[in-house]
Every structure is written in structure tokens, then in C-alpha cells.
Amino acid sequence: xxxxVGSAIEVRGLCKRVADALGExxxxxxxxxxxxxxxxxxxxxxxxxxKSTLLGLLAGLDTPTEGSVTxxxxxxxxxxxxxxxxxxxxxxxxxxxxxxxxxxLTALENVMLPLELSGLEAAGPAKRMLEQVGLxxxxxxxxxxxSGGEQQRVSLARAFVQKPALLFADEPTGSxxxxxxxxxxxxxxxxxxxxxxxxxxxxxxxVLAARCARQLVLQGGRLVSS
Ligand SMILES: Nc1ncnc2c1ncn2[C@@H]1O[C@H](COP(=O)(O)OP(=O)(O)OP(=O)(O)O)[C@@H](O)[C@H]1O
Ligand SMILES: [Mg+2]
Numbered sequence: 668x669x670x671x672v673g674s675a676i677e678v679r680g681l682c683k684r685v686a687d688a689l690g691e692x693x694x695x696x697x698x699x700x701x702x703x704x705x706x707x708x709x710x711x712x713x714x715x716x717x718k719s720t721l722l723g724l725l726a727g728l729d730t731p732t733e734g735s736v737t738x739x740x741x742x743x744x745x746x747x748x749x750x751x752x753x754x755x756x757x758x759x760x761x762x763x764x765x766x767x768x769x770x771x772l773t774a775l776e777n778v779m780l781p782l783e784l785s786g787l788e789a790a791g792p793a794k795r796m797l798e799q800v801g802l803x804x805x806x807x808x809x810x811x812x813x814s815g816g817e818q819q820r821v822s823l824a825r826a827f828v829q830k831p832a833l834l835f836a837d838e839p840t841g842s843x844x845x846x847x848x849x850x851x852x853x854x855x856x857x858x859x860x861x862x863x864x865x866x867x868x869x870x871x872x873x874v875l876a877a878r879c880a881r882q883l884v885l886q887g888g889r890l891v892s893s
Contacts, residue, residue: 673703673704673740674701674702674703674704674737675702675703675704675705675706675738675739675832675833675865676700676701676702676725676736676737676738676833676865676867677701677735677736677737678698678699678700678701678725678734678735678736678737679699679734679735679737680697680698680699680733680734680735681695681697681698681699681721681724681731681733681734681735681736682695682696682697682698682731682732682733682734683695683717683720683724683729683731683732683888684732693888694717694720694888695717695720695721695724695731695888696887696888696889697734697889698721698734698889698890699890700883700890702865702867702881703865704832704863704865705863705864705865706865706866706880706881707856707859707865707866707868707878707879707880707881708866708867708868708879708880708881708882708883709868709869709870709875709876709877709878709879709881709882709883710722710867710868710869710870710882710883710885711869711870711871711873711876711882711883711884711885712884712885712886713886714871716885716886716887716888717885717887717888718837718869718885719837719869721885722835722837722867722869724736725738725835725867726755726759726761726835727743727744727746727751727754727755730744731744738754738758738759738833739754739758739832739833741754756781756784756785757785757829758831758832758833759831759832759833759834759835760825760826760827760829760831760833760834760835760864761826761834761835761836761837762819762822762823762826762834762835762836762837762839762855763822763836763837763838763839764837764838764839764841764842765842766810766815766818766819766821766822766842767822768810768818768821768822768825769810770809770810770811771809772809772810773806773807773808773809774797774802774805774806774807774808774809774810774813774817774821774824775790775793775794775797775806775807777810777821777822777825778793778796778797778821778824778825778828779793780825781825781828781829782828782829785829787829792828793824793828794806796824796827796828797821797824799824799858800820800821800823800824800854801820801854802817802820802821802824805817805821814847815842815843815844815847816843816847816848816850816851819839819840819842819843819847819851820851820854823839823851823854823855823858827858827862827864830862830864831864832864832865833864833865833867834859834864834865834866834867835867835869836855836866836867836868836869837869838869838870838871839851839852839855839868839870840852840870840872840875841871852875852878855868856878866879
């Protein structure tokens with residue numbers, strides 16, 4: 668069944684300001700945009716332009732000074748922290764530049780974790796997802812015994828194993844060499860397409876950004892094109 672097309676993400680008047688030695692620093696200034704379900708969008712901009720801060724707010728990992736983020740019809744900052752954590756567990760996947768796997772868990776256990784936290788059957792789906800990213804022979808390896816590309820494929824498997832409605836990726840190839848990064852990106856887009864996820868991808872790489880249906884450009888905390 669085809670889902671009705673609607674906004675997966677609605678951002679309105681989003682501002683993030685922090686106190687600093689000189690008074691107040693504006694990190695994000697009046698950001699507004701929306702993303703349709705199933706769409707892919709790249710967020711680009713120079714280092715320090717506010718990309719990671721924006722992604723953290725979209726995922727409800729940080730709170731804004733002003734403005735709103737609505738994910739899948741739910742206004743994020745009308746929820747308390749527990750409510751946001753529950754929404755994240757059910758509907759969001761993350762891929763980070765630095766992988767962020769748990770070092771004391773094997774590849775399989777890392778991918779099982781989000782399913783276990785949601786009280787779902789974990790071993791079978793986690794194993795199948797690792798097979799899908801080409802790691803059938805590495806299920807019982809700990810992160811420190813995997814290559815960078817393998818670790819990022821484990822984190823892709825972990826991000827997609829719950830078939831999340833939304834996937835956020837922050838410089839997912841930033842720690843990888845070009846060829847390995849390209850392979851990880853092929854997998855990311857293939858999983859995105861096959862699962863009908865909405866994808867928000869932060870990247871410095873213009874070639875990668877061009878693979879997304881839309882690009883947002885941040886400059887000094889402001890959106891300069893969308
Ligand atoms: N908690 C904070 N307190 C003070 N300044 C902050 C805080 N968080 C972020 N900043 C500043 O806000 C700006 C935006 O940071 P952010 O991490 O969002 O940039 P970015 O676009 O992701 O950069 P990069 O491409 O280097 O990852 C930076 O100048 C950073 O120093
Ligand atoms: Mg960043």
C-alpha cells in the first residue's frame with residue numbers, strides 16, 4: 668500500500684542561541700523548511716555553519732531557543748524528554764561520522780540493540796540486516812576488530828534495522844577513504860530507496876549532496892538556499 672504523501676519534517680522559525688563570553692552567539696537563525704515523506708535532502712555548508720546543530724534539533728537531541736520541529740505530525744518540543752526518546756526509538760535512525768558503535772557489544776549485538784529496546788524480536792532481523800550490508804562473516808566481531816568501512820556498515824544496519832520513517836546521517840563518509848565511502852553511500856541510498864525512508868544527509872561533499880532530491884545550504888546559521 669502506498670502511503671499518502673505528506674510532510675515528514677516541518678521546521679518553523681527555528682533559532683538556537685547560546686551564551687558566550689561576548690554575550691550571545693546565534694548558531695541558527697530563523698530556519699524554516701519542510702521535507703516530504705520519502706524525500707532525500709542534503710544539508711551542506713562550511714564548517715561551523717550550523718549543520719550538526721540543526722540535525723541535533725531535528726532529532727530532538729537538543730532543544731531550540733525558539734521555533735518548532737514537527738516530525739510525522741508530532742510537534743517534537745511539545746513532548747517531554749521521555750516522549751522524544753520514545754519517538755526516536757520508534758521512528759528515527761542515525762548514522763554518524765564516527766560510527767558510535769558500542770565497543771563492548773559485537774556487530775550483531777549492536778544491531779540487535781534498538782530492536783531489544785523496543786521489545787521486538789532482535790536476532791533474526793539483525794542478522795538479516797548485517798547480511799544485507801555484506802557482513803554475514805563478521806557477526807561476532809567487536810567494533811575494534813572491524814575496519815572503518817565495516818564499522819560504518821554495522822552502523823547503517825543498526826540505523827535501518829527498525830525500518831525507521833526518518834534517517835539522519837551526519838557526514839557518514841567523513842572518516843572513510845574515498846572508495847570505502849562510495850561503497851557505504853551506495854548501501855545508504857539502496858536501503859533508503861528500498862525502505863521508503865525520509866533521508867536527511869549532512870555532507871561537505873557536493874557530489875554526494877547532488878544525489879539527494881533537494882539541497883539546503885547553511886551559511887553562518889542561516890538558510891541561504893533551499
Ligand atoms: N554548545 C555550544 N556552545 C557554543 N557554541 C556552540 C555550541 N554548539 C555549537 N557551537 C558553535 O556553533 C557553530 C555551529 O556548529 P556545528 O557543529 O553545528 O557546525 P557544523 O556546520 O556541523 O560544522 P562541521 O562541518 O565542522 O561539522 C560552531 O561555530 C560552533 O562552534
Ligand atoms: Mg558537524
